[in-house]
Amino acid sequence: MKKIIYTLIAIGLIVWAGFILVGNKKKMEEETAIVAQQNEFITVRVDTVKTEVVHQAYRANGNFAPLQDLKLASERGGQVVQVLVDEGAEVRVGQTLAIIKADLQSIELQNAEAAYQTAKKDAQRFENAFETGGVTQQQLDQIRLQLQSAEARLNQAKITVGDSHVKSTINGIVNKRHIEPGTVVGPGTPLFDVVNVSKLKLNVNVSESQVAAINTGDEVRIKASVYPDKEFKGKITFIAAMADSSLNFPVEIEVINNTENQLRAGMYGSVLFSSQGEDIPAIKVVPRDAFVGSVSNNEIFVAKDGTAQLRKVVAGRNFGDKVEILDGLETGEIVITSGIINLTDGAKIAIVE
DSSP states (O other): OHHHHHHHHHHHHHHHHHHHHHHHHHHHHHHHHHHHHHHTEEEEEEEEOEEEEEOSOEEEEEEEEEEEEEEEEOSSOEEEEEEOOOTTOEEOTTOEEEEEOOHHHHHHHHHHHHHHHHHHHHHHHHHHHHHTTSSOHHHHHHHHHHHHHHHHHHHHHHHHHHTTEEEOSSOEEEEEEOOOTTOEEOTTOEEEEEEEEEEEEEEEEEOHHHHTTOOTTOEEEEEETTEEEEEEEEEEEEEOSSOOTTSOEEEEEEEEOOTTOOOOTTOEEEEEEOOOSSOEEEEEEEEGGGBSSSGGGOEEEEEETTEEEEEEOEEEEEOSSEEEEEESOOTTOEEEEESGGGOOTTOEEEEOO
16 A cells, blocks of 8 residues: 555655756746747837937047157266156256266266366367477378367266156156156166147048138137036147048147146047037938948948938038938938947847947
């Protein structure tokens, strides 16, 4: 009897385990199907093709660079005996920043000075003697040559000793100090990085239609992303004569910093070019980010029926973050602006805000 009961219990456990395994398998298959379905969709962001009036004033973005960036290196070898400035210190042209040990060079300078004074006195005696016929013209020429040679050696010794005093050649701020007292340096060893940020350069790119409306010397307004409530003055100093591979023209703008030097090299900035003429009547525009690759490719993905459809378009004028559409899109159509790198024609998409 007990054997029959144990047998029935064992059969029950096997059946129960079978149901559990079947249930788990079904659940795993359902979860796998959900994941597979989710992976079929590519997440994107979208915008709408609009018809609107476009202001001819436009904005171009770039990064600030220092007007002067000095990488100060040692001109001679030796041991650094004094470092006179710290990082962040303001320095002026001709200011001594560090001193390199120059005992041997100082002795050479003293010897060169003594040799020069001796040659100078000898030359003076020969000049006097030549007037009375005591020496020949050849002897006088030789002593004059010796004096010139002694003077040249003296000047060279002065330069060598002078090189031991490391001096700034620009006004600016010490951005990086590479040495400490006791550091042994050789010719070409980096010593200091000095940057001048009283003025900065802002390099931007402008399109063909925009470059025709600006000139070297034009004054422009400058904004920095970290100071949204401040405005700085700028002046166009360079406009490239040839476009780059994206059919844009590099433009350089000199920016005047404020008295607190709040602008720093590497910050993100924008130039606001003044309006040229009247506003442009309503035209079709899309965000610049909607283009696949660059604007010159003239390809845009349109979101339709849950898929991304690649569309050939004809782009017109460039207005910074907006581009005119001459053909290929209608007002109100939905274009994809983010996630484009993962898309192919006909790919399923999931739109997010």
